[in-house]
Each structure stands twice: as C-alpha cells, then as structure tokens.
Amino acid sequence: MPVTIKDIARIADVSHSTVSRALTGHEGIPLETAGRIKKIASDLGYIPSAVARGLKTNRSQALGVIVSRIDDPFFSEILQGIEELFQGVGYSLFVAASNHDKVREKDIARSMVQHRIDGLIICSTHFRADHYNLMRQYGFPIVVVGNHEIADYQHMVYHDDFFGSCQVARYLIELGHRKIGFIGNRKMERTTQGRLDGFAHEMSAARLPIRKEWIFHSSSDQIEGGVIGTRHFMSLADRPSAIICFNDMMAIGVLRALHEQDVSVPADCSVVGFDDIIFAAYTQPTLTTFAQPKYQLGHEAAKMMYALIQSPAGEAKEMNQTRMLRGKLIVRESSAEQKTR
Amino acid sequence: MPVTIKDIARIADVSHSTVSRALTGHEGIPLETAGRIKKIASDLGYIPSAVARGLKTNRSQALGVIVSRIDDPFFSEILQGIEELFQGVGYSLFVAASNHDKVREKDIARSMVQHRIDGLIICSTHFRADHYNLMRQYGFPIVVVGNHEIADYQHMVYHDDFFGSCQVARYLIELGHRKIGFIGNRKMERTTQGRLDGFAHEMSAARLPIRKEWIFHSSSDQIEGGVIGTRHFMSLADRPSAIICFNDMMAIGVLRALHEQDVSVPADCSVVGFDDIIFAAYTQPTLTTFAQPKYQLGHEAAKMMYALIQSPAGEAKEMNQTRMLRGKLIVRESSAEQKTR
DNA sequence: CATTAATGTGCACACGTGTGCAGAACCATA
DNA sequence: TATGGTTCTGCACACGTGTGCACATTAATG
Numbered sequence: 001m002p003v004t005i006k007d008i009a010r011i012a013d014v015s016h017s018t019v020s021r022a023l024t025g026h027e028g029i030p031l032e033t034a035g036r037i038k039k040i041a042s043d044l045g046y047i048p049s050a051v052a053r054g055l056k057t058n059r060s061q062a063l064g065v066i067v068s069r070i071d072d073p074f075f076s077e078i079l080q081g082i083e084e085l086f087q088g089v090g091y092s093l094f095v096a097a098s099n100h101d102k103v104r105e106k107d108i109a110r111s112m113v114q115h116r117i118d119g120l121i122i123c124s125t126h127f128r129a130d131h132y133n134l135m136r137q138y139g140f141p142i143v144v145v146g147n148h149e150i151a152d153y154q155h156m157v158y159h160d161d162f163f164g165s166c167q168v169a170r171y172l173i174e175l176g177h178r179k180i181g182f183i184g185n186r187k188m189e190r191t192t193q194g195r196l197d198g199f200a201h202e203m204s205a206a207r208l209p210i211r212k213e214w215i216f217h218s219s220s221d222q223i224e225g226g227v228i229g230t231r232h233f234m235s236l237a238d239r240p241s242a243i244i245c246f247n248d249m250m251a252i253g254v255l256r257a258l259h260e261q262d263v264s265v266p267a268d269c270s271v272v273g274f275d276d277i278i279f280a281a282y283t284q285p286t287l288t289t290f291a292q293p294k295y296q297l298g299h300e301a302a303k304m305m306y307a308l309i310q311s312p313a314g315e316a317k318e319m320n321q322t323r324m325l326r327g328k329l330i331v332r333e334s335s336a337e338q339k340t341r
Numbered sequence: 342m343p344v345t346i347k348d349i350a351r352i353a354d355v356s357h358s359t360v361s362r363a364l365t366g367h368e369g370i371p372l373e374t375a376g377r378i379k380k381i382a383s384d385l386g387y388i389p390s391a392v393a394r395g396l397k398t399n400r401s402q403a404l405g406v407i408v409s410r411i412d413d414p415f416f417s418e419i420l421q422g423i424e425e426l427f428q429g430v431g432y433s434l435f436v437a438a439s440n441h442d443k444v445r446e447k448d449i450a451r452s453m454v455q456h457r458i459d460g461l462i463i464c465s466t467h468f469r470a471d472h473y474n475l476m477r478q479y480g481f482p483i484v485v486v487g488n489h490e491i492a493d494y495q496h497m498v499y500h501d502d503f504f505g506s507c508q509v510a511r512y513l514i515e516l517g518h519r520k521i522g523f524i525g526n527r528k529m530e531r532t533t534q535g536r537l538d539g540f541a542h543e544m545s546a547a548r549l550p551i552r553k554e555w556i557f558h559s560s561s562d563q564i565e566g567g568v569i570g571t572r573h574f575m576s577l578a579d580r581p582s583a584i585i586c587f588n589d590m591m592a593i594g595v596l597r598a599l600h601e602q603d604v605s606v607p608a609d610c611s612v613v614g615f616d617d618i619i620f621a622a623y624t625q626p627t628l629t630t631f632a633q634p635k636y637q638l639g640h641e642a643a644k645m646m647y648a649l650i651q652s653p654a655g656e657a658k659e660m661n662q663t664r665m666l667r668g669k670l671i672v673r674e675s676s677a678e679q680k681t682r
Numbered sequence: 683c684a685t686t687a688a689t690g691t692g693c694a695c696a697c698g699t700g701t702g703c704a705g706a707a708c709c710a711t712a
Numbered sequence: 713t714a715t716g717g718t719t720c721t722g723c724a725c726a727c728g729t730g731t732g733c734a735c736a737t738t739a740a741t742g
Binding site: 001002045047048049050051052054055060061062069070071073076077079080083084087090092093094095096097104107108110111112113114115116134137138139223252253255256259278279282283284 | 342343386388389390391392393395396401402403410411412414417418420421424425428431433434435436437438445448449451452453454455456457475478479480564593594596597600619620623624625
C-alpha cells in the first residue's frame with residue numbers, strides 16, 4: 001500500500017538503485033537527476049520504511065527505555081529528558097515498565113532484542129543480572145541511569161547522593177538541630193547507602209551523636225513509608241527535632257503523619273525530602289528538599305547513548321564511562337531553626 | 342551476529358523453510374522434527390528478528406502512543422494502563438511526547454509511519470487534522486483517548502465530563518452552597534465545555550444564579566492557573582463560597598493561594614478538583630475531587646485497539662466506535678457544609 | 683505390483699532498501 | 713581514431729523471514 005522506491009523508480013524511469021542513491025544523498029548522482037527524483041518522492045508522499053532499511057543496514061533507528069513504573073513522577077521526568085533529545089535526532093523510543101516483576105523483565109528484554117534496538121537505557125530500576133547479560137550479548141550499548149544497585153555497569157549516569165545528603169545534613173546542623181532522624185529504604189541499595197553515608201559524615205564532623213533508633217528503614221519508598229517512619233519516631237521517648245527522608249514521597253507521608261499527631265512543622269519538627277518532585281513545592285507547608293537534576297540525568301544518559309551509537313563500531317563502547325551529576329538544596333517552609341529549650 | 346533460522350537449519354540439517362515452519366507452529370511438520378528444531382533454537386538462544394518478520398508479514402508488532410507530556414501525572418497514568426495490557430500480548434510501544442508543538446507533531450507522525458506501526462493511540466493531546474489525516478492514509482487503526490477536542494474521531498475512548506461535573510455541583514449544592522465559582526480552561530474545548538454544562542445544569546436545576554464573574558477561564562491548566570483564578574475571585578465584592586476547578590493541578594494552586602490570603606479551607610471556602618491525581622490525597626487539606634478512571638481509560642483504549650488489530654482486515658475498522666467511562670466523586674477534607682450566615 | 687493419496691521437505695521467490703561491480707556513455711588527451 | 717579516464721546507471725545480490733508450489737518419499741488402496 002505505501003509508496004516504495006520502486007514506485008518512484010517507475011515514474012522517474014530509472015532503476016530503484018538510482019532512487020535509493022538519490023534519496024540518501026549518495027555521490028555520483030547528478031544534481032539534476034537527484035532533484036527530479038526527490039521532487040517525485042515528495043509529491044508521492046514517500047516515507048521510507050525503517051523496517052526494510054533496518055533489515056539491510058542492521059540499524060533499527062529505535063532505542064529501548066526501561067523504567068520500573070511510568071506513572072512515578074520521578075521516572076517520568078527522566079524519561080522526558082531522554083525523549084526530548086532523541087526526538088530531535090530521528091530515533092524512536094520503545095518504552096516499557098518492568099514493575100519490579102521478573103517475568104516482565106524477561107519479556108521486555110526479549111522484545112527489545114526482537115526489535116533489534118540500537119541501544120538501551122535502563123532507568124531507575126533493578127534489573128536482574130541474567131536479563132542484563134542476555135541483552136549484552138547482542139552487542140548494543142546499554143546505559144544505566146540513576147540505578148539503586150551497587151553493581152557497576154559499563155556505562156552509567158547517576159546522582160551524587162553522598163554530596164546531596166551532606167548538604168542536607170549540614171544545613172540542618174547549621175540551623176541548630178542536634179537530634180536528627182533519617183528514614184531510608186533498604187531496597188535502594190546504593191542510593192540509600194550514599195545518603196546514609198553523607199548524613200553520618202556530617203554528623204560526626206559536627207561531633208553529633210547518631211543514635212541507632214534515629215535511623216529507620218521503611219519497607220515502602222512511597223507515601224506510606226513516611227507514615228510508618230513517623231510512627232516509629234513518635235513512639236520514642238527522645239524524639240528527633242528534624243527528619244531527613246529518603247525521598248519526597250516519603251516526606252509527604254511524614255508531613256501528613258505529623259499533622260495528624262498535631263506536631264507542627266517546622267516549629268516542632270523540621271522535615272526535609274530528597275528529589276524535588278514537582279509537588280514538593282505545593283505541599284503544606286512547602287517541602288525543603290534536595291533537588292536531583294532528573295531531567296538532566298535523562299538528558300546526560302541520552303547524550304552518552306548518542307555518542308555510543310555514533311562512534312565507529314566498538315571504539316568508545318569498550319571504555320567504561322561514568323557520569324555523576326550534582327543537585328542542589330532547595331529551602332522551603334518545612335525546615336526552620338531549632339529553638340534552644 | 343545474532344542467531345538466524347539459517348544457523349538453526351544448518352545444525353538441524355534441514356532447510357531454513359522447515360525451521361521457519363517448525364517455529365511458527367505450521368502444520369505439516371512432524372512433531373518429532375519440530376521438537377528437535379525447537380530444542381536447537383532454544384539451545385542457541387534464538388530470538389527472531391521482528392524487523393525481518395515485519396518486512397515480510399507487514400506487521401511490525403509495534404504500536405505508537407502519543408501524549409502531550411510524559412511527565413504529567415494524568416497522562417502517565419493512562420500510559421501505564423495502555424502499557425500493561427500490551428506488554429502481555431507481545432506488542433511493544435513507541436512513546437512520543439508532542440508538547441503541543443506543531444513541528445514535533447509532524448516529526449512524530451513521520452517517524453510512526455516510518456516504523457510502520459500496527460496501530461496508534463493518541464492520548465490527551467491536541468493533534469492537528471493534517472497530521473492525523475496523513476497517518477490515516479496508511480491504513481493502521483487510530484484510537485483517540487481522553488482528548489479535549491470537539492472533533493469526532495472514528496475510534497474514541499473518553500470520560501463523561503458532564504456526568505462528573507453534575508455530581509460535583511450537586512454535592513456542593515446539597516452542602517448548602519449557593520455561590521459557586523468555576524475555573525476552567527479554554528484550551529480544553531470539549532472537556533471544559535462538558536464540565537461547564539454539567540455545572541450549569543445542576544445550578545439551574547436548583548434555581549441558583551450563575552454569575553458571569555463566577556466563571557473564570559484561566560490561561561494555564563497547571564498550578565499557576567489556579568493561583569490566577571483565585572486572585573480573580575478574591576478581587577470580587579461578592580465572593581463564592583465554593584470553587585470548582587477544571588483539574589487537580591489548578592485546585593492545588595487554589596489551595597495554595599487561599600492559604601496565602603488566610604482564607605481557611607473548608608471553613609471559609611470549599612475547593613473541589615477534578616481527575617484525582619495521586620497527590621490529591623496528600624494536599625493540605627486533602628482534596629475533594631472527581632476521580633477520572635485514568636488507568637481504565639488507558640486500558641479501554643488498549644482493548645479497543647487490540648480488537649481492531651485482531652479483526653480481519655477492515656471489518657471492525659469501518660465502524661465508528663465510542664466508549665465513554667464514568668468516574669466517581671471522592672469526598673475529602675477540602676469541602677464542607679456552608680454555614681448559613 | 684501398480685496406482686493413488688497423504689505426508690514431508692526443499693527450491694525459489696518475495697518483502698523494501700542498500701551497495702559492489704561492471705558496463706555504458708561521454709569527454710579529453712595523445 | 714584510438715586510448716584512457718571520468719561520470720553515471722543498472723544488474724544482481726544481500727539482509728532474515730515467510731510461503732506457494734513442486735517434488736520426493738512413504739503409506740494406503742486396488
């Protein structure tokens with residue numbers, strides 16, 4: 001049904017080879033002929049088939065992106081950053097959500113290979129080593145962005161969690177807080193560890209105590225995780241005067257739980273999040289948080305991928321490459337000076 | 342590099358035709374031979390090329406999804422609904438964001454056609470008629486979901502905004518409100534009109550006045566749109582005692598603006614949103630809103646698309662088909678009885 | 683045993699595009 | 713005119729998979 005180069009060839013009274021060469025800007029075709037062919041192609045509304053071209057050239061002009069969930073605002077912002085770069089350079093994106101489900105991971109890996117993608121970005125999700133390795137065999141580059149795992153990948157873009165957490169902790173210490181609680185999430189191995197290390201680093205630099213009961217690992221990294229963590233802290237005889245949360249979703253849960261217990265924020269307790277998702281600016285009170293450059297993370301991952309695709313076969317591909325981005329502290333209403341009592 | 346059916350054929354000592362037939366479950370291949378071939382294929386880790394298959398069969402096993410933005414929580418929830426259905430049945434999704442940009446729309450339409458997608462879902466975004474028609478020429482089915490345009494498409498899934506708005510208005514009226522304001526957004530043609538009609542319908546059914554200055558069209562449908570709308574209402578001598586917002590993002594803006602003006606919600610003014618995005622449950626106060634079945638919208642659109650793909654050439658395709666879903670009112674803290682003064 | 687039917691399998695071509703190679707056509711130089 | 717070079721273009725094949733058709737083999741029937 002669609003117009004093919006053969007249709008164009010028939011009308012232009014040349015062979016399909018000539019049409020192919022004229023349209024791809026190949027040398028050796030006189031400008032006049034090329035112009036005539038291009039005119040016909042455009043009149044006929046010719047749009048080349050990436051399928052046929054991909055079969056011949058072994059480049060599908062398609063990339064894969066795997067996230068854990070599409071409807072998580074943190075991931076979707078990274079996705080937006082990736083999408084915007086590739087839209088401009090003519091690559092299409094296969095997007096799939098793993099949902100932390102092993103079966104789906106396998107299906108996704110399989111379908112990515114089936115479509116012979118030119119590259120893959122794995123974004124903020126655990127991914128089992130066997131599925132990762134299955135795909136590596138197929139030779140296309142894989143960039144991992146913002147992952148929580150400790151494992152080292154060949155090409156990575158991630159956020160400097162240690163630095164970020166230091167900023168947050170130092171800020172609270174400078175406000176006069178001495179009893180600071182931390183709500184983490186064990187599933188996020190590398191990330192939570194980095195943030196915990198930064199926290200511990202600043203606390204000991206200021207010679208402040210780190211009490212075991214002030215570090216709480218919640219089972220959920222969503223809103224309810226913050227609620228659970230708050231319940232824990234409120235049950236203590238000696239409560240922290242400030243709470244650092246693993247992410248903003250949990251911080252929103254903390255705000256909610258404190259409100260229900262009539263603990264005033266920031267007067268009685270400061271709360272700080274992490275990520276700066278869009279809603280952090282609109283909670284009540286607005287949330288002090290450390291802004292991860294989510295869009296940039298996506299953008300940098302896309303740039304790294306683009307370089308890998310462009311580079312002549314396996315040149316840059318062999319080198320390990322890691323890019324680390326830093327965010328910045330965003331002070332809003334949920335944090336304040338600790339009044340000496 | 343990857344294993345092909347020819348590799349399998351060589352090892353099994355048959356022709357590649359036989360391998361092809363054995364793997365696709367074609368009749369006429371004895372079970373024993375088929376089993377032997379399948380075993381070899383699996384041992385070699387054979388994964389068929391959707392590219393080559395697509396060229397021959399004219400089915401790419403890929404679908405397109407176009408949204409206006411990926412990082413808008415409303416769209417991404419619909420996307421999640423679409424993704425989850427197709428993941429299970431072996432279709433991959435090309436996802437693209439139009440950003441309401443004409444140039445990008447054109448590029449997207451072109452790249453979708455290039456990849457010879459089997460179907461397209463246009464999701465909650467304006468899409469120029471010429472680009473839409475360009476794609477229609479290529480014969481693949483197009484399902485439009487939750488669009489704001491008045492134009493009728495052949496295959497549509499959308500939400501009953503009139504019904505939803507009636508529920509909201511009636512609820513506020515039953516709480517004793519007589520002065521009700523409405524913040525809309527003109528860009529969302531059909532949607533905003535449906536909600537306005539529902540509002541007007543209930544108001545006149547209750548013989549309540551609809552004042553011109555109580556209907557405000559904001560230029561933005563995001564948070565700032567709500568802020569602008571609130572500013573307008575606060576400038577009036579006779580202020581409404583309840584505000585219905587076009588969507589939750591705007592309602593969050595309203596909550597914020599009222600808080601800054603020391604207007605207590607819901608004591609002095611009730612606020613109701615629309616959509617029930619995830620954060621509506623965590624604003625301060627939590628937001629009363631009308632829940633659109635976003636996930637279901639995506640799911641229904643996917644189901645309709647799947648039926649269209651499966652149906653023998655152009656059978657169901659010719660019929661117009663529209664599916665309308667209804668949501669439900671979610672009462673939270675931002676609305677309360679109007680005290681008679 | 684001859685004939686027919688049923689069953690398996692390979693050959694060859696197709697899908698739409700790209701490309702090495704050879705030949706054709708033209709021009710310039712000896 | 714003969715020779716060599718340059719410029720242009722078509723033939724033929726390739727990519728990986730699917731499939732109509734014919735042929736080969738075996739089984740069933742007379």
